[in-house]
Amino acid sequence: MSHLTNFEVFFLLSILKIAVVLVITLMGVAYTVLLERKFLGHLQNRWGPSRVGPFGLLQPLVDGLKLFLKEDMMPLAVERPLFILAPIIALGCALISIAVVPFGQATMVHGVDLFQIANVNIGLLVVLGVTSIGVYGITLSGWSSNNKYSLFGSLRSTAQVISYELALGLSLVGVVLRAGTLSLRGIVDSQTAHGALSWNIFGGFQFVGFFIYLMAAYAETNRSPFDLPEAESELVAGYHTEYSSMKFAMFFMAEYANMITVACVATLLFFGGASSPFGHTFDHVASGAIPSGILSIFWFVAKVFGFLLLYIWVRGTLPRFRYDQLMDFGWKFLLPVAMVNILATALALAYHG
Amino acid sequence: MEIVLFILFGLLAVAAALNLLFQRHPINSALSLVVVMMSLAVLYWSLGAEFLAAAQVIVYAGAIMVLFIFVVMLLNAGEEERTHGSKIAYIVGIPGAGAIFCLLSFAFLSERSQLGSTTLGGYLSSAVSNITEISHILFTSLLLPFEVTSLLILVAILGAVVLARKEL
Numbered sequence: 001m002s003h004l005t006n007f008e009v010f011f012l013l014s015i016l017k018i019a020v021v022l023v024i025t026l027m028g029v030a031y032t033v034l035l036e037r038k039f040l041g042h043l044q045n046r047w048g049p050s051r052v053g054p055f056g057l058l059q060p061l062v063d064g065l066k067l068f069l070k071e072d073m074m075p076l077a078v079e080r081p082l083f084i085l086a087p088i089i090a091l092g093c094a095l096i097s098i099a100v101v102p103f104g105q106a107t108m109v110h111g112v113d114l115f116q117i118a119n120v121n122i123g124l125l126v127v128l129g130v131t132s133i134g135v136y137g138i139t140l141s142g143w144s145s146n147n148k149y150s151l152f153g154s155l156r157s158t159a160q161v162i163s164y165e166l167a168l169g170l171s172l173v174g175v176v177l178r179a180g181t182l183s184l185r186g187i188v189d190s191q192t193a194h195g196a197l198s199w200n201i202f203g204g205f206q207f208v209g210f211f212i213y214l215m216a217a218y219a220e221t222n223r224s225p226f227d228l229p230e231a232e233s234e235l236v237a238g239y240h241t242e243y244s245s246m247k248f249a250m251f252f253m254a255e256y257a258n259m260i261t262v263a264c265v266a267t268l269l270f271f272g273g274a275s276s277p278f279g280h281t282f283d284h285v286a287s288g289a290i291p292s293g294i295l296s297i298f299w300f301v302a303k304v305f306g307f308l309l310l311y312i313w314v315r316g317t318l319p320r321f322r323y324d325q326l327m328d329f330g331w332k333f334l335l336p337v338a339m340v341n342i343l344a345t346a347l348a349l350a351y352h353g
Numbered sequence: 354m355e356i357v358l359f360i361l362f363g364l365l366a367v368a369a370a371l372n373l374l375f376q377r378h379p380i381n382s383a384l385s386l387v388v389v390m391m392s393l394a395v396l397y398w399s400l401g402a403e404f405l406a407a408a409q410v411i412v413y414a415g416a417i418m419v420l421f422i423f424v425v426m427l428l429n430a431g432e433e434e435r436t437h438g439s440k441i442a443y444i445v446g447i448p449g450a451g452a453i454f455c456l457l458s459f460a461f462l463s464e465r466s467q468l469g470s471t472t473l474g475g476y477l478s479s480a481v482s483n484i485t486e487i488s489h490i491l492f493t494s495l496l497l498p499f500e501v502t503s504l505l506i507l508v509a510i511l512g513a514v515v516l517a518r519k520e521l
Contacts, residue, residue, distance in 0.1 A: 132419070
């Protein structure tokens with residue numbers, strides 16, 4: 001690559017990174033759906049999908065093909081431009097936030113970090129901002145559908161997301177205070193010193209923040225037990241009642257892509273990102289650049305996978321909240337506890353150094 | 354690079370602001386306002402104020418405008434009817450808006466040396482983080498206005514609660 005200028009190398013590698021990450025994320029989304037169906041099946045004493053391919057492994061492809069071939073229905077009374085725009089916003093925002101996530105340890109090739117698309121110095125705020133824009137997808141889909149169930153679903157979703165966004169943002173302040181930076185790479189680097197002991201959840205005493213983040217994030221992604229926006233027993237299917245074919249698939253993919261983003265952020269902020277839980281104890285085993293890079297990606301993927309399993313486990317275990325319980329829980333429990341966590345972390349940091 | 358982004362998003366902001374005025378449905382107007390907010394965030398970013406840009410997106414586009422749209426949806430506001438409006442608005446409105454525009458541009462242009470200047474993208478590569486600078490200023494020289502503003506917002510929240518409660 002010697003005859004290319006620095007900018008050309010940067011440009012080509014960036015496009016390559018974007019393509020690879022996009023494909024992997026979409027495959028991850030498809031297989032998270034399969035994981036959910038299999039794991040949920042086993043939780044309920046049945047097999048889950050098992051017919052297509054070995055162990056049902058080709059099921060996501062067939063699902064995708066089915067959704068692609070279905071007729072794209074457009075009801076007459078919908079607000080056409082917004083009806084089409086809504087799933088695009090939802091999926092677009094869900095996929096954009098993956099761009100600032102560092103997947104492995106910093107590996108520079110010609111001055112370009114291989115395992116992160118963009119190392120932004122306000123990476124955490126980018127994730128929060130993109131997530132908060134993503135709610136427009138749900139809001140507009142419900143309103144433009146011209147259907148009372150859709151409207152109820154999107155009203156619930158909007159109220160829920162606004163309420164839990166505060167607790168979500170505040171729960172992350174403790175981590176930011178400890179790391180002293182908003183860059184996701186910087187936050188990960190602040191937790192790599194002594195393996196699992198220096199992760200924010202253990203060594204940083206941010207377990208309160210972690211549990212607040214987890215609960216608020218479940219509410220933000222409209223997942224069980226906070227899935228009131230699409231409560232199928234009350235609202236048919238909530239905000240995507242009127243959607244079919246690929247537009248429905250886009251909402252579906254957005255939900256799972258958001259799950260993956262939440263799992264990534266939880267891993268980065270509280271579980272040391274791509275760092276090994278054993279610290280530098282086993283560094284001599286995989287000493288080269290390539291083995292250690294692969295190992296760091298392995299740790300990252302393993303942690304994200306654990307969070308996805310937890311998501312599905314919670315869905316299989318907990319019943320849905322009632323609406324007033326949801327609001328009480330967010331405003332009267334999560335928010336005050338998050339504030340106390342910030343105060344305690346700030347005082348401890350001021351006391352120790 | 355930055356100048357292209359600046360012009361593009363500046364034009365987009367103006368176009369969306371005009372669209373806000375001409376759209377007859379409140380939801381469309383609110384969405385145009387979201388576009389204005391996002392373009393302003395890009396303008397802040399291109400001036401090197403990345404924290405302000407993120408705050409603009411999170412607070413204005415992500416929280417306040419969602420609340421606006423929530424209220425519009427909740428009240429089920431329909432298309433507004435075309436009215437002729439008051440004569441005074443027609444007579445005074447356009448010259449008034451023009452006068453305010455002239456006044457503001459005169460003030461900014463004549464006080465140019467006092468306000469200082471920045472180059473497009475000039476601060477993007479600097480090592481000093483925005484957040485450090487902003488928090489330093491907020492908690493030292495601007496501490497009193499900062500606290501007074503927060504008190505003001507608290508009073509507003511309490512007032513809203515008092516108004517919303519039927520019995521107290």
